Amino acid sequence: MxxxxxxxxxxxxxxxxxxxxxxxxxxxxxxxxxxxxxxxxxxxxxxxxxxxxxxxxxxxxxxxxxxxxxxxxxxxxLSVHHPQCVAHLHCPSLVVSQAAEVLINATNQSMDSWDQSPSATLIEMKLIEWLRNLVGYGAGDAGVFTSGGTQSNLMGLMLARDAFFARQGHSVQQDGLVGNLRKMKVFCSEHAHFSVQKNMALLGLGYQSVTLVKTDRFARMDVGDLAQKLEQAKANGEQVMAIVATAGTTDAGAIDPLRDIARLAAENNIWVHVDAAWGGALLLSEQYRDYLDGIELVDSITLDFHKQFFQTISCGAFLLKEARHYELMRYQAAYLNSEFDEEQGVPNLVSKSLQTTRRFDALKLWMGLEALGQKQYATIIDHGVSLAQDVAHYIHEQPALELVMQPQLASVLFRYRPAEWPPEKNADVALLNQKTGDALLESGRANVGVTEHGGVTCLKLTLLNPTVTLEDIKILLALVEKTARQVLNP
Ligand SMILES: Cc1ncc(COP(=O)(O)O)c(C=O)c1O
Structure with a gap:
């Protein structure tokens, strides 16, 4: 007892x-x-x-x-640090992130009000200022830490929706949704994360509000199709409240052409939100930072530190280009963020967040940056991107493996395909790869993703782990081949 x-x-x-x-x-x-x-x-x-x-x-x-x-x-x-655990955007964590968790948990600060988290509030605000600078936004502290990509995307879409209505003199916050809601649209690529659909449903506009834009052979948004669909929307009397661009699609790691999208959106007075939950890691990269060209032009951004920033779950951020848009979600609770406090300049972060009680996850990123420095951070981020390219090259040389798409970030999409199988056997190939992925996990030896890309069922390696080498992946691929053969001939 x-x-x-x-x-x-x-x-x-x-x-x-x-x-x-x-x-x-x-x-x-x-x-x-x-x-x-x-x-x-x-x-x-x-x-x-x-x-x-x-x-x-x-x-x-x-x-x-x-x-x-x-x-x-x-x-x-599941040992997420194991070299053969490569199914998802699920990273091994930094040792210093574990130490940060000890401090976060023991102190149990809550980020909603200054009087529940004084030093923590300022650390988070300074980190937001720093992240804004990294992105190329103007000085300021508009942004907040979130539980992750889904919540940050929700914030971007909600503010886009409310800014859209505000331009027409209507407050969604006060009066709710009005007008012909079936005419309100959000555009994103066909490879955007499913949280766009889920969030639009949550925002009262339904899955029907999401128009999917075609992608090119690298799974990036096709700007020609975007322009055409914007014209079509106008002709249909539809109103586009936001374009969601993705910097790092979940499977292919594709980065939409941010600058071109921002230009088109500006011509049409449309909010752009960038879901950089994965690709945002390249903000720290030495070799690949230019992949994010144009990110500074957009209205709001999702970043996720529990992906390729190697932080423990959960740890994300939302950045808002213009602080004035925070007015759209303003709520003053006498016990947390009173007018009196605001006049005195007391920062109560509840004003910037959808959450009330909130963890001090910002400390993990802060301590990660302190411990590693930007240089080492860049090295471990770039490792994954470079390794994916080497793995793709190796897969290309294996007769029974087929590269499904050239990697862009740190993922590799491929499938096992016996060289002698004719194209008519594609459905069998799909089932074989699905069963191979399942058998690997069941054996406890490896966790390889199973996904679908362009109608092709394939396997996915998400190579976030900076301790994993090409040799490790060669061993894993040999295991994939062996398992697939066993599935074929039990
Ligand atoms: C591109 C992208 N956006 C958003 C999310 C959702 O992020 P979270 O799981 O942190 O909510 C994911 C998750 O993998 C993602 O890949």
Whole structure:
């Protein structure tokens, strides 16, 4: 039975309990890190059976709770740092990000108001100023840390929607949506992230409001098609409230032509939001920063640090070019961001966020930049992009592997395809690749993505991990081939 005071506080007994709990947990992490397997390979049914919810009404105490978490959670977690764990935009994390989590968690500051997070509020604001500078925005602090790309995209689309209505003298915030809503459109490429659709549904305009623009052979938005669709929209009496450009599509890593899109949008007085959840990492790159040419021209930007900035989940940001647009979501709560406080210049970040209570995730990026410096950050980001190019070259030389698209960021799309199979067997090839991906995860040896690109079911390597080498990937590809052969001849 647990009899200890469970609260973290200044008492000696609490401090001792804290130290013990943290030491026990970090020791468990060390043992887990030493495990050679990527995953224990348990099936859904096995894990469902194993994980028992049987809380003891008397409580077990910290030590036993940690032991049980090791059994139920840690042992069967996926090793995201493993060289063969390359399915998703799911990064291994920086050691310093772990240290930041200790500080964030123990202090439990909340970013909504100054009186809940004084130093944290200023650190976040200074980091936003720094990020704006990196992007090429004017001086200022319009922007905020978010839970990730989905929320940042929601903020961009919401402010675009409300700015659109405001231009017509209407406040969505006060009066809700009015007019012929079926005529309101958002344009994005056919490879944009699905959160555009989900967010438009949330914003009351539905999936029907999303018009997909064609892409070129590198999965980048086709600006000719965009121009044509804008003309068509005008002819149909439709109104385009935003264009969402993507800097780093989830699978292909494609970066839309930001400058051209911004130019077209400016000619038509349309808000541009850039979803740079993945490609935003190139802001720190030494070799590839120019891929983001034109990003400084757009109205709002999504950045995600729990992707190729190697921060623990969650950690994202939203940047807004013109601070005045924050007025569109202004809400003053007497207990958090009163007028009195504002007049005194007290920064209460709740005014800039969709969230109220909010974690101090900014500290992770701050400490990452402090610890690594921009130079090392650039090196580990560029590593993934360069490695993807080398892997593509290698795949090209393998008779049974087929490159589905030339890499642009750190992902490689390819498939296993027996050289002798004729084109009529494409459906079988798709199934074979799906089954190969599934079998790899089930074996616990590798996590390779399975996705679809241009109607082709393929495998995906997302090469974020800066410790992974071409040799590691050659081993992985040999395993992919072997597994595919086993799927064919069980
Ligand atoms: C391009 C892009 N945008 C947005 C998101 C959503 O980001 P999050 O998962 O942080 O909400 C993702 C996720 O992979 C993404 O790839």
């Amino acid at each position: 647990s009899e200890q005071n469970p609260i973290l506080s200044s008492s000696l007994q609490s401090i001792e309990a804290y130290q013990q709990a943290i030491a026990q947990s970090s020791e468990a992490v060390v043992q887990w890190l030493k495990q050679p397997e990527m995953y224990q390979g348990k099936s859904v049914a096995e894990l469902r059976e194993r994980i028992r919810l049987d809380f003891n009404p008397q409580g077990l105490g910290n030590q036993a709770a940690i032991e049980r978490a090791v059994e139920y959670f840690l042992k069967d977690s």
